[in-house]
Amino acid sequence: MSDPALRLEALEALLRERGLVSDEAIEAVIQHYEHDVGPLNGARVVARAWTDPAYRERLLEDGTAAIAELGFGGPQGEHMVVVANEPGVQNVVVCTLCSCYPWPVLGLPPAWYKSPEYRSRVVREPRQVLEELGLSLAPDVEIRVWDSSAEVRYLVLPERPEGTGALDPETLAALVTRDAMIGVARVEPPK
Amino acid sequence: MTETRDGAPAFDTDGPAAPPRSNGELVFEAPWEARAFGLTLALVEAGAFEHDEFREQLIAEIGAWEAEHGTDGPYRYYERWLAALERVLDAKGLSSPEQLAAVERDLAARPAGHDHRHD
Numbered sequence: 001m002s003d004p005a006l007r008l009e010a011l012e013a014l015l016r017e018r019g020l021v022s023d024e025a026i027e028a029v030i031q032h033y034e035h036d037v038g039p040l041n042g043a044r045v046v047a048r049a050w051t052d053p054a055y056r057e058r059l060l061e062d063g064t065a066a067i068a069e070l071g072f073g074g075p076q077g078e079h080m081v082v083v084a085n086e087p088g089v090q091n092v093v094v095c096t097l098c099s100c101y102p103w104p105v106l107g108l109p110p111a112w113y114k115s116p117e118y119r120s121r122v123v124r125e126p127r128q129v130l131e132e133l134g135l136s137l138a139p140d141v142e143i144r145v146w147d148s149s150a151e152v153r154y155l156v157l158p159e160r161p162e163g164t165g166a167l168d169p170e171t172l173a174a175l176v177t178r179d180a181m182i183g184v185a186r187v188e189p190p191k
Numbered sequence: 192m193t194e195t196r197d198g199a200p201a202f203d204t205d206g207p208a209a210p211p212r213s214n215g216e217l218v219f220e221a222p223w224e225a226r227a228f229g230l231t232l233a234l235v236e237a238g239a240f241e242h243d244e245f246r247e248q249l250i251a252e253i254g255a256w257e258a259e260h261g262t263d264g265p266y267r268y269y270e271r272w273l274a275a276l277e278r279v280l281d282a283k284g285l286s287s288p289e290q291l292a293a294v295e296r297d298l299a300a301r302p303a304g305h306d307h308r309h310d
Contacts, residue, residue, distance in 0.1 A: 002295065004267075004270055009226075010291055011273075013298070015280075021233045075235075100246075116262035121262075
């Protein structure tokens with residue numbers, strides 16, 4: 001491929017000339033995904049599920065609807081399925097074919113999530129990959145790998161860390177990381 | 192450990208493709224990647240094509256690349272993305288490879304030091 005920056009500039013110029021797209025529309029999309037959506041949305045969903053058993057039930061029953069209750073939705077979030085970690089079970093999400101990811105609750109995926117290595121290896125040897133990513137699991141912990149697709153986007157509901165019973169949802173949300181909601185990390189208790 | 196791009200190990204904890212332990216990370220590695228993403232979604236919003244049509248082409252581009260290079264070549268996700276976008280636009284009759292190459296030649300022929308947005 002030629003210089004992709006030049007190629008893209010040419011493509012933009014051609015499409016603008018044909019009135020198919022404007023500079024403003026392109027910038028608006030970029031701004032939205034760089035600043036407005038991100039893992040904090042998902043963290044709020046998780047914190048609510050930790051503190052509201054009825055919400056947790058709704059979330060696991062119909063992820064899309066429960067997430068919409070908190071005002072989150074849009075492209076790549078139309079068919080959300082939330083999978084809950086529990087003692088002895090670790091869920092982890094991948095998209096083996098490309099890069100499907102729940103944008104409204106996690107923003108855009110990190111580079112490693114899109115890498116050929118992660119996409120192929122996490123299915124074949126999930127325990128090893130999680131170990132390399134810093135998550136060591138006991139041998140008896142079952143790992144469930146969920147392959148995202150055009151139909152379904154997955155979000156992992158991590159386990160609530162010990163000793164956080166007194167914390168309010170907003171403080172809890174600050175503990176929840178993107179990686180924990182992909183399923184490659186634990187939520188650590190506050191330091 | 193295999194390499195992703197620019198010699199960085201796939202799970203290097205310092206490189207641009209590193210898995211960070213927090214929520215913060217640069218979403219795009221270069222300005223043109225952000226523009227490619229923005230352009231594609233803006234076209235979907237404008238009704239030029241469906242997101243699923245683009246996704247199917249993206250899967251095909253990634254699959255073809257991996258069939259040729261395996262999973263440890265110098266992979267650049269947004270190059271696959273751009274290739275998929277070009278194919279979809281061509282299939283819709285909105286931009287052909289020949290037209291695109293012509294515009295690209297014109298842009299490349301600009302004198303050095305012109306007001307270049309990228310980089």
